[in-house]
Amino acid sequence: MRRVLPPRVYLKDGSYWHVASIGKLRKWTKLCREREGLPAMYLALAKLTADKRLDDMVPKLVADWQATVGSKREKKTRDDDAFRCREVSEAFAEFRAEEIRPPDVNGFLADFKETPRTFNAYRSLLRELMRFAEEKGFRPAGSNPTAAIKPMKTQARNRYITDSELRRIKVGAMVGKDGQRTRSGPMICALIDLAYLTGQRIGDLLALQWSAVGKEGILFKPRKNEKNTRVAVLIEWTPSLRALIDRIRADKGPAVKSISHVIATQKGQPYKYHGAGIAWTRAVERAGIEDVHFHDIRAKALTDKDRAEGMGAARTMGGHSTENQTADYVRHKTATRTTATR
DSSP: OOOHHHHTTTTTTTTEEEEEEEEEEEEEEEEGGGGOOHHOOOOOHHHOOOOOOTTTTTHHHHHHHHHHHHSSSOHHHHHHHHHHHHHHHHHHHBGGGGGGHHHHHHHHHHHGGGGGHHHHHHHHHHEEEEHHHHHHTTHHHHHHGGGOOOOOOOOOOOOOHHHHHHHHHHHHHOOOOSSSOOOSSHHHHHHHHHHHHHHOHHHHHHHHGGGBOSEEEEEOOOOOGGTTTTEEEEEEEEEHHHHHHHHHHHHGGGGGGGBBBBSSSSTTTBBBBBHHHHHHHHHHHHOOOOOOOOOHHHHHHHHHHHHHHHHHHHHHTOOSSSSHHHHHHTTTSSSOOOOOOO
């Protein structure tokens, strides 16, 4: 089906252009590259023409939402949103916000029914976008079309990384396919060890600065908790944790004084989530281990903490407001143990 573009907008040489008539002349104004997607095109067009009639078109609505609401989210969430927003904009390019009905949503989500988590992520985004459309007056209040679509049930993750698997992954981080030592290996191994010893999320580990490393331990202020529990977690020193921090300091040498973040590249810059994720994926592939995510290290840490010191200690480490939240990490990770009846 041929895409219907707004009046005076054309796709040429891989870019969207706006064409205005000036007497007998035609003025071509580049809006954006095609690969940047329809949200970028509609946003550029709105800035150029101030045409309010375009505001309720889904790609323009998506662009407005990203600029006003999505921009306040965490960096990783914004990255995920950007990809999904492009997909939504492409799928609903010719729709005005008020035209979207439950069958349209159901048809879009049908492609993701084999992957429940992805299905639910897109459903959640569409629900939020339609809420935003109601807020802007583009849909009647209470008419959100996603309300009729039930989320899919997802299976609780029960993957427990063994000590042996974690060692193999660290070897995979240190040694490349060519058998040579990788430049990023020592820092990725440090990141893995820090994740296990502290039980914190990767976003908070990558954001950790040397100013949070104090006499009593390492102070984490989980960003995920900022708007709810506001729990700060002090991970007190143990011989292993102190040895790890000393190892990181020694790896950076005298330059560590000018580096702000604990987990930093060889150039002293903070590791980005994408870069750390690629390094982790390659290490896992070299180790030959299947079905393992970096987030599983947090589950392992809280599970081991629960086994050694009880659920209360695991809850404190996890920065959770309730033990039920902690139980989502430790439940079913390993079998409970008991003796025989006789």
